Amino acid sequence: MIDLQVILNGVVLGGLYACVAVGFSLVWGVLNVINLLHGSLIVLGAYLAYLAFTALGLHPFLSLPLVATLLLAFGYLLQRHVLNHVMTEPVLVTLVLTFGLDLLLYNALVLGFTATPRRIVLDLGRIEIADVVLPVDRLAAMLLALALTGLLYCLLRGSRLGRAIVAVRMDRDAAILMGIRPRDVYAVTFGIGALMAGAAGCLIAVVFPFSPGLAETLLGKSFVVCVLGGLGTVPGALAGGLALGLIESVFGVWLGPQNASIIAFAVLLLVLLVRPAGLVGRAGFE
Amino acid sequence: MTAILEVEGISRSFGGVRAVDGVTLQLLPGEIVGLIGPNGAGKTTLVNLMTGVLRPSSGVVRFSGRDVTRQKPHQASQRGIARTFQIVQPFPEMTVLENVAAGALFAAKAPTIAAAKAQARRHIDFAGLGALAEQRASALTLPDRKRLELAKSIAMNPRVLLLDEVNAGLNSGEIDSALDLIRRISAQGVTILIIEHLMKVVFSLSHRILVLHHGALISEGTPDAVARDERVIEAYLGTRFAERQRRTGHG
Amino acid sequence: MMDRMPARDRIGFILVGLGAIAFALTPWIGGNYLVRFTTSTCLFITMALSWNFIGGYARYPSFATAAFFGLGAYAGAIAQTRGLAMPGAWLFAAVFTAIFAASLGSVILRLRGHYFAVGSFAIVEILRLGASSWHGLTGGGSGLNVPILPGGPDFASRVFLYSMLALALVTFAAAIWVDRSSLGFGLRCIRQNESAASMLGIDVDRLKIIAFVFSATFVGAGGAIYASWVSYIDPTDSFQILLTIKVPVMVLLGGAGTLFGPLIGVLAFQVLEERIWSSFLEIHSGVLGLVIVVLVFCLPGGLLAVPYRDMFGRLSFLRRETVP
Numbered sequence: 001m002i003d004l005q006v007i008l009n010g011v012v013l014g015g016l017y018a019c020v021a022v023g024f025s026l027v028w029g030v031l032n033v034i035n036l037l038h039g040s041l042i043v044l045g046a047y048l049a050y051l052a053f054t055a056l057g058l059h060p061f062l063s064l065p066l067v068a069t070l071l072l073a074f075g076y077l078l079q080r081h082v083l084n085h086v087m088t089e090p091v092l093v094t095l096v097l098t099f100g101l102d103l104l105l106y107n108a109l110v111l112g113f114t115a116t117p118r119r120i121v122l123d124l125g126r127i128e129i130a131d132v133v134l135p136v137d138r139l140a141a142m143l144l145a146l147a148l149t150g151l152l153y154c155l156l157r158g159s160r161l162g163r164a165i166v167a168v169r170m171d172r173d174a175a176i177l178m179g180i181r182p183r184d185v186y187a188v189t190f191g192i193g194a195l196m197a198g199a200a201g202c203l204i205a206v207v208f209p210f211s212p213g214l215a216e217t218l219l220g221k222s223f224v225v226c227v228l229g230g231l232g233t234v235p236g237a238l239a240g241g242l243a244l245g246l247i248e249s250v251f252g253v254w255l256g257p258q259n260a261s262i263i264a265f266a267v268l269l270l271v272l273l274v275r276p277a278g279l280v281g282r283a284g285f286e
Numbered sequence: 287m288t289a290i291l292e293v294e295g296i297s298r299s300f301g302g303v304r305a306v307d308g309v310t311l312q313l314l315p316g317e318i319v320g321l322i323g324p325n326g327a328g329k330t331t332l333v334n335l336m337t338g339v340l341r342p343s344s345g346v347v348r349f350s351g352r353d354v355t356r357q358k359p360h361q362a363s364q365r366g367i368a369r370t371f372q373i374v375q376p377f378p379e380m381t382v383l384e385n386v387a388a389g390a391l392f393a394a395k396a397p398t399i400a401a402a403k404a405q406a407r408r409h410i411d412f413a414g415l416g417a418l419a420e421q422r423a424s425a426l427t428l429p430d431r432k433r434l435e436l437a438k439s440i441a442m443n444p445r446v447l448l449l450d451e452v453n454a455g456l457n458s459g460e461i462d463s464a465l466d467l468i469r470r471i472s473a474q475g476v477t478i479l480i481i482e483h484l485m486k487v488v489f490s491l492s493h494r495i496l497v498l499h500h501g502a503l504i505s506e507g508t509p510d511a512v513a514r515d516e517r518v519i520e521a522y523l524g525t526r527f528a529e530r531q532r533r534t535g536h537g
Numbered sequence: 538m539m540d541r542m543p544a545r546d547r548i549g550f551i552l553v554g555l556g557a558i559a560f561a562l563t564p565w566i567g568g569n570y571l572v573r574f575t576t577s578t579c580l581f582i583t584m585a586l587s588w589n590f591i592g593g594y595a596r597y598p599s600f601a602t603a604a605f606f607g608l609g610a611y612a613g614a615i616a617q618t619r620g621l622a623m624p625g626a627w628l629f630a631a632v633f634t635a636i637f638a639a640s641l642g643s644v645i646l647r648l649r650g651h652y653f654a655v656g657s658f659a660i661v662e663i664l665r666l667g668a669s670s671w672h673g674l675t676g677g678g679s680g681l682n683v684p685i686l687p688g689g690p691d692f693a694s695r696v697f698l699y700s701m702l703a704l705a706l707v708t709f710a711a712a713i714w715v716d717r718s719s720l721g722f723g724l725r726c727i728r729q730n731e732s733a734a735s736m737l738g739i740d741v742d743r744l745k746i747i748a749f750v751f752s753a754t755f756v757g758a759g760g761a762i763y764a765s766w767v768s769y770i771d772p773t774d775s776f777q778i779l780l781t782i783k784v785p786v787m788v789l790l791g792g793a794g795t796l797f798g799p800l801i802g803v804l805a806f807q808v809l810e811e812r813i814w815s816s817f818l819e820i821h822s823g824v825l826g827l828v829i830v831v832l833v834f835c836l837p838g839g840l841l842a843v844p845y846r847d848m849f850g851r852l853s854f855l856r857r858e859t860v861p
Contacts, residue, residue: 034651086833091650092598092793096786097833103826111819216778220662223655262666265659272648272656337736363738375733377726388726391719393738399722442738 005132006249012134012142014245016203019145020218021225022152022237023196029232030169030189033083036098038222039215040105041194045071045201046210047113053120053205060120061144064202068195075194080187087186102215109212117209141203148199152192153234165189169232224268243267288351290315290477291367291446296335296345297501305331307501308345313446318468318478320492320509322485324522328501329481330372333448337369338362349446363393368444372451374431376423382434383419386410389441406441413437413467429460436467440476447471449480453487465491489513497521549797553709560702564695572694576766578807579701583759584784585791585799586708590715591752592785593793594724595745597646601638601657603781604664605756606763609634610775611668611675613761614683623686627700627761634757635750642749646742658781665776680771683764697766704762708755709800715751716796724748728794790832792839802839 024038045067052063082101086094124136156162167175168185176182204210204218221244229240244264251260289312298306306328313319321329334340336347338357347355349365357365368389377385386406387399396402410419413433418426423434432452439447449468453461465487472478482488488495489509497505497512499521505512512518559566563575584602591599613630621629645656668675675681686693715721723744726734735741764770783806785793791802813824 028651032651034654082830089833090596090598091654092592092596092785092789093833095598095654096782096789096829099782099786100826100829100833103822103829105826107820107823107826110822223658227652227655256670258666258670262663262670265663265666269645269656269659269663272652272659273644339732339736358740359732359735360738360740363736369736371733371736375730375736377729377733379729380725384722388722388734388739389737391722399717399719438737 003131006253007246008132008134010246010249011242012138012245013249014242015142015146016200016207016241017221017225017244018238018241019149019196019203020200021222021229021241022149022234023193023200024219024222025226025229025231025233025237025240026152026165026196027190027193028226030165031079031083031087031186033087033094033190034098035190035193036095036219037078037102037105038193038197039217039219040102040109040212041071041075041197042201042204042218043109043210043212043215044105045198046205046214047109047118047201048198049202049205050118050120060122060202060206061140064144064199067202068199071198072191072195074191075197076187076191078194079190080183083190084183084186106212106215109215113212115211115213117211118205119209120205122206137206141207145200145203148196149234149238152196155192156234161188165192224264227268227271287314289313289348290350291336291479292348293332293336294346294348296332296342296347298331298335298340298342304501306335306342309498309501309503311496311503311506313477313479315445315477316472316475317494318472318480318492320488320495321479321481321498322483322488322495322512323498327498329498330450331501332498333369333450333479333481336362336448337367360392363442364395366443366445367448368393368439368442368446369448370432370435370439370450370452372454374428374435376426376431376434376438378424379422381420381422382410382415382426382437383407385423385434386437386441389438390443393442393444406437409437409441412440412470414463428455429463432456432460432464433467436464436471440471444476446477446479449478449482451481451483453482453484461487546796553797553800557702557706561699563698564691569690569694572698574807574811576694576698576701578803579698579705580759580763581784581787581803581807582705582800583701583708583755584780585787585803586705586712587752587754587756588784589712589752589788589793589795589799590724590748591745593788593795593798594715594721594728595748596728596794597745597748598650598654598785599657599749599752600654600781600785601641601660601753602756602784603776603778604657604661605634605638605753606760606780607661607664607668607772607775607777608637609757609760610764610770611681611760612757614681614764614770615674616761617683617765618681623765626765627758630761631754631758634760635754637757638750638753639746642746643742646745646749661776661778661781665772668772668776675772678772680769680774681764683768683770685768686765697762700762701759701766704755704758711751711755712796712799715748720744720747725794786829786832789839790836795839798839 020042024035027033027035048067048070049060049063052058052066053060083097086097122137124140127134127136127139156166164175164180164185165188167178167180168182172182208214224244225237225240228243229238230236247264247267248260251263255263292312294310296306296309297304309332323329331340335342338359338361342355346353349367354362354365377388383403383406386409387402390396390405391399391402394405396405407419410416413436415430415433415437418430423431426434436452453464456464461484468478468480468491480488480491492509495507495509495512496503497518504517504521505515560575560579563572584606588599588602591597609630612633613626616626616629617623641660645653648656669678671677686696723734723739726737726739727741727744731741760775787802787806788799789802790805791800792798809828810825813821817824
């Protein structure tokens with residue numbers, strides 16, 4: 001049978017993927033916008049954490065709130081003043097726009113930080129239980145990822161703002177009738193998406209070597225998580241993230257990492273065709 | 287006389303709800319049949335089942351004797367079954383002429399686009415939209431959009447026309463014009479099934495009336511007979527009202 | 538037919554004719570660089586016109602262009618390495634890609650909007666990763682070498698220029714046919730209201746698949762010609778994400794769903810990119826991104842749809858509708 005180490009790796013990876021994708025999923029589910037900037041926002045967060053670490057000696061888990069707040073502001077302003085103007089345009093237009101913005105951000109990252117891979121190395125040792133080895137930095141990152149995702153869930157469920165966001169996701173017109181202004185909700189939601197991306201970036205910086213090129217890979221993973229788990233919900237992102245983490249881990253060992261990616265995309269396609277709502281979700285927008 | 291369009295024992299459920307429940311009805315050539323019933327009775331679902339938009343869970347749909355239960359919407363149209371929508375669905379970017387030509391081209395199988403447009407002009411004039419032929423559909427008023435919807439369906443050379451709430455949103459004068467157009471269409475030999483909420487419209491127009499309630503046919507007959515039918519009164523106005531009617535000897 | 542054509546179209550066709558002649562004369566007008574630039578412009582014209590069938594007329598946001606291109610490139614390359622002559626390999630690639638598109642389309646065209654976009658994009662990724670893995674057939678990550686055309690570089694560059702030009706013209710002819718035919722009419726109906734189109738007698742599934750196959754066949758041939766041209770292909774180069782996004786952007790720039798829009802878009806984009814590459818090497822992507830952003834804001838219908846006459850009176854983007 002498949003050994004415990006592989007499954008555990010998959011679960012840890014899955015937790016990280018959930019955090020990586022949840023912001024993307026929220027934006028897609030609520031604004032009906034596929035935010036092609038998402039990967040670059042994560043990498044931006046990673047670089048900011050890296051800068052804080054190397055220049056100020058600040059531990060990434062401590063700089064996380066700071067980085068997240070910066071990205072929240074960035075995302076909010078971006079949506080409010082740029083993306084908001086094309087919300088009524090067809091799908092392709094918003095995709096192309098976020099693509100153009102992503103090119104801008106990507107270029108800025110390359111210029112600012114060069115393409116050299118970086119990583120924040122926290123020497124925290126490993127945990128060994130039975131036959132299973134778990135690096136503590138990965139474990140810590142995953143736990144933090146889950147905690148953040150959980151916080152987001154509580155926000156969406158418990159706060160007025162959160163409920164406004166969910167309302168707009170479920171039925172925009174009804175929400176307007178209830179006195180909610182979609183324009184504000186969209187801006188905040190996009191901001192939250194960027195915030196989660198930034199937070200995920202801080203965690204990624206600890207776990208993987210990163211460079212501007214990682215943005216594309218992370219975006220691809222976010223796509224798969226969304227389709228697998230369903231759009232716009234935290235449980236969806238968790239389910240999708242876990243599924244992807246396990247697929248990659250199990251098939252990676254068995255067939256090699258490249259083929260594992262093929263499997264992941266093939267599963268994405270299958271899920272799209274059979275159950276577009278995803279494992280956990282409701283049918284999203286078209 | 288064989289029915290031109292008929293359904294037999296047709297049913298359709300959504301989740302646990304039986305939207306249409308074992309309905310059997312026939313449309314004879316040249317008739318105008320009214321279909322009435324309270325909101326949610328399943329009228330539009332029935333039309334969707336007849337035109338291939340929905341698959342029935344059981345039962346048969348027949349057109350000129352042929353089993354067409356599993357047809358796709360475009361096949362129904364090409365056979366000669368046309369329908370209008372409650373919420374009008376024109377092609378907004380196209381002109382009135384192009385909208386109607388689409389019907390002539392694809393359903394009535396006009397040989398070329400030019401021929402379809404020529405045919406369309408006739409139908410547009412018939413429907414009284416001649417002056418608006420080059421207008422974009424998105425620029426039309428609601429009554430004109432309803433006319434466009436009718437013109438499109440005539441352009442399909444239908445043998446049966448299913449009209450779904452064609453008068454919703456129209457004022458009294460506009461309704462009279464619409465009725466006139468429908469009568470003229472019927473005079474051309476088209477069999478018509480009209481779904482309506484306005485009793486005066488349906489009663490004045492129809493040869494026969496069918497009443498649908500909770501997905502089942504509860505009454506069928508001439509307008510007068512249906513108006514006096516207790517079950518119909520009960521469905522629309524409630525059991526207590528019907529009870530009172532009976533006791534006071536009305537109807 | 539010529540005299541019933543609107544004046545704008547007549548001008549358009551004349552310009553296309555002149556352009557084709559100009560392209561054909563480039564070996565004598567300029568040097569190698571110009572010939573290469575023109576050859577790749579012809580390739581982009583083919584791809585833009587092709588994408589227009591599914592993404593412009595039917596408005597299904599396809600990101601499958603790179604999938605068809607890469608598939609055609611590999612099909613042609615593999616056929617050539619197995620001994621098939623160039624033209625035969627190109628034809629084989631076109632047919633292979635068409636069959637692939639027909640099968641894929643029958644499944645994936647059930648999706649709409651964002652889901653279709655993601656699905657079509659996933660195909661690119663799956664094919665790229667597959668080409669990387671399948672060493673035996675495709676050479677894997679090391680790529681595939683294609684026999685070089687004998688006869689010297691000048692001869693070769695002319696062969697490929699004229700091949701790409703011919704392909705572009707054939708694709709344009711197909712585009713003219715689609716635009717004027719009931720296929721084009723039907724696709725336009727589908728674009729505006731798919732269920733109403735179905736009710737009017739349009740076999741929506743069939744038309745969408747046909748449009749999808751049209752969007753694939755010429756691109757596949759282009760990929761095969763490209764493989765022969767550059768003599769070496771690898772997965773990352775053949776299944777490029779940038780390509781699969783650039784092509785729709787070009788069409789949007791010119792005007793999607795029109796006959797001449799893709800042509801204008803490709804020319805404008807190529808010239809722009811040429812200028813940007815030569816002036817801003819380091820911030821190349823950034824400037825490209827900026828251009829795209831500006832395009833989306835200021836040219837919602839593409840260059841063709843700009844009301845040039847009243848453009849000087851008002852700035853269109855200030856009138857844009859926003860969210861309440």
